[in-house]
Amino acid sequence: MYRIESKINTQSESFKSQKLEFQKIMEEFRQKMASTIHGSSPSSIEKHKKRGKLLARERINLLIDPNTPFLELSTLAANGSYENQFPAAGIITGIGIIHSRETLVIANDATVKGGTYIKETIKKHVRAQEIAIENHLPCVYMVDSGGVFLPEQANVFPDRFDFGRFFYNQARMSSLGIPQIAIVMGSCTAGGAYVPAMSDETIIVKDQGTIFIGGPPLVKAATGEEVTAEELGGADVHTSISGVADHYAIDDRHALQICRNIFENLELRKKQQLETSPIEEPFYDPNELYGIAPIDLKKPVDAREIIARIVDGSRFHEFKARYAPTIVTGFANIMGYPIGIIANNGVLFSETALKGAHFVELCGKRNIPLLFLQNITGFIVGKEYERNGIARDGAKFVHAVANVNVPKFTVVFGGSFGAGNYAMAGRAYDPRFLFMWPNAKISVMGGEQAAGVLIQVKQDQLAAEGKSMQMEEIEKLRENILQKYNHEGSAYYSTSRLWDDGIIDPVDTRKVIAMGIAISLNKPYEETKYGIFRM
Numbered sequence: 390m391y392r393i394e395s396k397i398n399t400q401s402e403s404f405k406s407q408k409l410e411f412q413k414i415m416e417e418f419r420q421k422m423a424s425t426i427h428g429s430s431p432s433s434i435e436k437h438k439k440r441g442k443l444l445a446r447e448r449i450n451l452l453i454d455p456n457t458p459f460l461e462l463s464t465l466a467a468n469g470s471y472e473n474q475f476p477a478a479g480i481i482t483g484i485g486i487i488h489s490r491e492t493l494v495i496a497n498d499a500t501v502k503g504g505t506y507i508k509e510t511i512k513k514h515v516r517a518q519e520i521a522i523e524n525h526l527p528c529v530y531m532v533d534s535g536g537v538f539l540p541e542q543a544n545v546f547p548d549r550f551d552f553g554r555f556f557y558n559q560a561r562m563s564s565l566g567i568p569q570i571a572i573v574m575g576s577c578t579a580g581g582a583y584v585p586a587m588s589d590e591t592i593i594v595k596d597q598g599t600i601f602i603g604g605p606p607l608v609k610a611a612t613g614e615e616v617t618a619e620e621l622g623g624a625d626v627h628t629s630i631s632g633v634a635d636h637y638a639i640d641d642r643h644a645l646q647i648c649r650n651i652f653e654n655l656e657l658r659k660k661q662q663l664e665t666s667p668i669e670e671p672f673y674d675p676n677e678l679y680g681i682a683p684i685d686l687k688k689p690v691d692a693r694e695i696i697a698r699i700v701d702g703s704r705f706h707e708f709k710a711r712y713a714p715t716i717v718t719g720f721a722n723i724m725g726y727p728i729g730i731i732a733n734n735g736v737l738f739s740e741t742a743l744k745g746a747h748f749v750e751l752c753g754k755r756n757i758p759l760l761f762l763q764n765i766t767g768f769i770v771g772k773e774y775e776r777n778g779i780a781r782d783g784a785k786f787v788h789a790v791a792n793v794n795v796p797k798f799t800v801v802f803g804g805s806f807g808a809g810n811y812a813m814a815g816r817a818y819d820p821r822f823l824f825m826w827p828n829a830k831i832s833v834m835g836g837e838q839a840a841g842v843l844i845q846v847k848q849d850q851l852a853a854e855g856k857s858m859q860m861e862e863i864e865k866l867r868e869n870i871l872q873k874y875n876h877e878g879s880a881y882y883s884t885s886r887l888w889d890d891g892i893i894d895p896v897d898t899r900k901v902i903a904m905g906i907a908i909s910l911n912k913p914y915e916e917t918k919y920g921i922f923r924m
């Protein structure tokens with residue numbers, strides 16, 4: 390494969406000033422991450438530790454193999470909502486390695502409102518289970534939760550993907566042969582009691598873990614019976630009388646060791662094989678991404694400059710390099726794994742969509758995972774393009790992306806607007822993982838375009854009534870819409886609502902995608918079946 394020849398002058402003033410500007414974006418990102426990771430109140434941490442418990446992230450560190458990475462997902466969930474009282478939405482999810490097996494970990498953080506569930510906590514838990522299903526990953530639940538955050542019950546209890554979905558998923562995962570282990574390290578009340586009860590094996594910690602359908606206050610109210618939490622559903626009761634739990638641990642560390650021991654006896658399954666190459670660092674320094682990643686989305690960025698700083702040796706075998714230049718397609722390796730890359734390089738035209746669809750077919754047939762690098766304003770508009778059938782050609786691309794059965798990974802490195810988001814494997818297209826860079830923006834269209842459309846609609850309405858708008862009114866409307874789109878289009882707004890799996894440092898992109906590919910190998914790729922491509 391040829392090495393990409395970068396045309397960026399890293400000594401130029403424009404590169405240096407953009408890099409400085411990006412440092413501010415990175416500072417904001419790091420500050421938000423740090424304040425989330427250390428977001429619980431000192432008093433709740435002290436109370437937790439006084440009980441002899443480890444913090445959720447400490448538990449994860451001891452659970453996974455030493456010196457191995459943990460791919461934490463959606464750390465900034467619920468950020469900017471609920472007056473920031475739910476750092477990380479009170480739950481840590483991610484993928485780590487236990488006895489050399491990629492494992493999905495779901496850990497309640499009891500220092501955040503007793504580990505109770507708001508809407509975003511539920512979304513994170515369900516999304517993590519989805520990842521376990523799609524990639525056939527064993528699952529460890531570290532339970533330490535008071536269940537539903539009661540003031541929010543209408544947003545967390547009744548709907549299809551609400552609290553009840555956890556146990557439905559557990560049953561389905563079990564039927565698929567996905568091992569599930571629960572470690573009860575604290576409260577596990579009401580519906581939450583089903584997490585350990587539906588796992589393959591359950592560990593419970595002495596004097597800390599409790600499992601019951603109704604806690605002591607509820608029992609007293611219902612029957613008048615007076616009982617302590619320990620008598621009702623403590624470790625002793627469940628490992629010696631009820632049999633709801635299988636292993637008795639004397640403390641958190643012991644419980645984590647038992648869990649690791651369980652992993653020694655899990656079935657080893659056949660993995661998807663890929664033709665790998667020796668790992669090579671990119672020829673161009675990934676740190677240069679800070680000087681290249683688009684901040685002002687109006688300025689075009691050659692996608693090859695991004696690819697050169699993500700792939701092994703900056704080598705890229707480009708496909709159809711001379712055709713439909715607003716999309717860049719080609720093959721490369723990331724940390725030794727083969728990957729097909731589709732990256733935006735401008736607006737999507739008919740021929741762009743055809744090139745994209747063709748390339749997706751190639752990857753599907755060759756069992757090569759796909760990486761979508763999004764920086765897309767949308768499909769081209771106008772009479773000429775509609776007459777040439779842009780909708781039909783765009784549909785081919787969407788069809789190919791929706792049905793291809795190799796794992797898809799999506800990284801939004803610039804803008805993600807309109808139907809371009811769909812064709813480029815947006816969230817609705819089930820990429821195995823979707824990450825945003827902190828500079829990225831996502832909305833149905835850009836703020837200025839939305840303002841233009843809404844002002845036009847308003848003016849047409851008024852004109853029909855024989856009225857018109859004053860200049861100041863138009864400007865006020867434009868300003869309001871711009872502000873709204875600016876706020877709602879930010880990567881932080883997106884990640885807070887789990888429209889993605891997290892915001893990542895651009896420099897980490899290659900590491901994160903390599904982990905994603907490694908994770909995807911746990912489930913052999915299925916054959917792709919397409920429906921009808923409209924010709």
Ligand code: COA
Pocket residue numbers: 499501502503504505534535536537538539540576578579580604
């Ligand atoms: N809904 C809303 N808030 C809850 C809650 C719930 N289910 N459970 C706990 N909280 C809040 C508390 O009000 C407190 O908030 P604050 O920090 O603003 O004061 C915070 O979470 C911590 O609770 P606290 O009781 O002080 O902590 P703890 O570690 O001693 O106990 C629990 C934690 C979860 C064991 C205990 O609070 C409890 O039993 N909660 C009720 C559980 C329940 O019955 N759930 C049924 C849901 S279906």
